[in-house]
Structure formats: C-alpha cells, structure tokens
Amino acid sequence: MKAIFVFFSGMIRRLKTWICTSVVKYTCGGYKGRIRVNGWSLIGRNVFLGNNVNFNGIKIFAGTKSRVQIGDNFHSGKECMIMALYHNFEGETIPYDTTNIDKDVTIEDNVWIGHRVIILGGVTIGEGAIIQAGAVVVNDIEACGIAGGNPAKVFKHRDKDHYYQLKQEGRVH
Numbered sequence: 001m002k003a004i005f006v007f008f009s010g011m012i013r014r015l016k017t018w019i020c021t022s023v024v025k026y027t028c029g030g031y032k033g034r035i036r037v038n039g040w041s042l043i044g045r046n047v048f049l050g051n052n053v054n055f056n057g058i059k060i061f062a063g064t065k066s067r068v069q070i071g072d073n074f075h076s077g078k079e080c081m082i083m084a085l086y087h088n089f090e091g092e093t094i095p096y097d098t099t100n101i102d103k104d105v106t107i108e109d110n111v112w113i114g115h116r117v118i119i120l121g122g123v124t125i126g127e128g129a130i131i132q133a134g135a136v137v138v139n140d141i142e143a144c145g146i147a148g149g150n151p152a153k154v155f156k157h158r159d160k161d162h163y164y165q166l167k168q169e170g171r172v173h
Helices: 002-027 160-168
Strands: 035-037 047-049 053-055 058-061 068-070 080-083 085-087 100-102 105-107 118-120 145-148 153-157
Touching: 002 035, 105 118
Parallel strands: 035 053, 047 068, 058 080, 068 105, 080 118
Antiparallel strands: 085 100, 145 153
C-alpha cells in the first residue's frame, strides 16, 4: 500500500511541475532554454528568462513599461516576489493615484535566492550572488556577493577563484 502511495504522489508532483512549467513558458515574454517550475508561479509578458531557470513558487510583477530579465542557472526558493512597479504616491490623489512607476529588474547568471525573498524595482543582482531567505533587496547586489536582511546588505562574498573555476568547467546545477 505504501508503494502505491509513493508512486501516485510522485506522479502528482511531476504533473504539477509540468503544469506550472507550461504556464510560465506560455505567460513569460520569452525564455532561452530549459525552465523548471516546481510551484505555482505568476509571471507576466515583460519577464524574460535565461536557460536553466528554476522556480519553486514565485510572483513577478512587471508593468507595461518595466522589464524583468533573469539570467541563466537561476534558482529560487518558495514564495519569492519580484516587484518592478509601484503605485504612484505623489500623483493626483492620496494615498496613491491610478498611475504606476515602472523600474526594471536585472538578475544576472548563476544567482540563487532563498525562500520568501522580495526584490524591488530598479535593482540589479550581480552574477553568482546569493540572497539569503527572507531578504528584501532594495539596492544593487554586487557579483558573488552574499546578502541578507531588510534591507539586504552584502555581508560576505563567494570565493571568486573557486566560482570562476566551476563556471569555466561548466559545472552548474
């Protein structure tokens, strides 16, 4: 009986991944290669994905004038958000008006973000960076930086020699 349960739970998990991946491929603005989406995700037309992008449940809000670009070999934890647009709080009404402020987000290659990370508009996350779970990224993060907190700050760096050696060898997950 346990073997049957394990078999069907594995089938359900694979079906969910296939459905989530198909929805992201259909709704994004474009992608370069392999995409894997293991959790329910919301992606818009102004989101462009590299090769080997892995989501575990993410919501990406991009306006009509903003663009979210995610590089190759990206991995995210669960319940992450990228918000590339804001309500205009200096408009014609309070607390905000009907217009949006759009700001691009760029995430370079080989970036890993943990569970429940929030990335706000106008941010670039450099190649090889790691963002700690629960961080709120409001400013740029440099290449190979390891950042965390609210607001996220770089508190450590990857060993760049090791990182670039692995990259040169093509050893990606």
